[in-house]
Amino acid sequence: MIYWKLFLAFLIPGLVGYGGGPASIPLVENEVVQHYGWMTVSEFSEVLALANALPGPIATKLAGYVGYQQAGIPGVLVAEFASVAPSLILMLGLLGLLYKFKDSPKVKRMTLYIRPTIAVLLGIMAYSFFAESFKGIGSWQTIFLMLASFLLMEKWKVHPAYVIVASLVYGGIVLA
Numbered sequence: 001m002i003y004w005k006l007f008l009a010f011l012i013p014g015l016v017g018y019g020g021g022p023a024s025i026p027l028v029e030n031e032v033v034q035h036y037g038w039m040t041v042s043e044f045s046e047v048l049a050l051a052n053a054l055p056g057p058i059a060t061k062l063a064g065y066v067g068y069q070q071a072g073i074p075g076v077l078v079a080e081f082a083s084v085a086p087s088l089i090l091m092l093g094l095l096g097l098l099y100k101f102k103d104s105p106k107v108k109r110m111t112l113y114i115r116p117t118i119a120v121l122l123g124i125m126a127y128s129f130f131a132e133s134f135k136g137i138g139s140w141q142t143i144f145l146m147l148a149s150f151l152l153m154e155k156w157k158v159h160p161a162y163v164i165v166a167s168l169v170y171g172g173i174v175l176a
Contacts, residue, residue, distance in 0.1 A: 002071050003078045009036060010063045010082035021058035026121035028062050029128075038070060041132040049168065053161045059083050137175055145170070 009031040017024030025048065032038050039047070051061035060083050067079030101107050133142040145167055152158040152166075 003074065005036060006067055006070055006075055006079045007082040009066070010059075010079045011086065013059065014083050014086040017059065022122060023118045024059045025062075026125040028059065028066075029125055032062075032066055038066060041128055042136055045129045045132065046168075049164050053164045137171075141175065 010028070012031060013024040013027035017027050029041075029044050029048075033041055033044050047062065047065050048058075051058055051065065054061055060080055063079035063083040064076050067075035067077070069075075071078070130142065133145075149163050149167065152163050153160055
């Protein structure tokens with residue numbers, strides 16, 4: 001039964017997560033945290049931070065971690081397949097159709113209509129991470145990490161992976 005749950009948990013974001021990783025992250029979070037309860041918001045945010053520091057697609061890294069956590073190597077295989085299967089099948093089946101209508105104004109307009117939905121989903125997820133952070137480590141630590149991250153990435157142009165690693169080290173040393 002766990003394999004079926006893993007398959008559904010990553011198939012649904014794979015099917016409706018139009019736009020790649022940023023669009024599928026809130027959907028994966030909803031399945032893993034809210035629907036199945038395999039992780040807390042705090043645990044998911046830590047896994048997401050670590051996955052963002054690694055190269056490759058975010059959805060497959062999340063699928064691999066959760067699949068392994070829940071069912072070992074077979075769980076990884078099921079979750080990874082469910083994560084990539086919708087895109088793989090659609091791309092193979094609809095490649096000719098997509099190529100034919102790629103410059104269509106209707107298709108471009110439809111893509112523009114989806115972007116606000118993705119922004120709202122990311123905003124809701126960010127809010128839940130900040131709310132959990134305020135409860136977990138306190139407002140001063142959260143504000144410090146937010147300001148430090150913002151300054152490092154925007155003012156001093158430090159790569160986000162280094163900021164994530166520095167935040168993990170800070171959390172491990174100061175907040176442990």
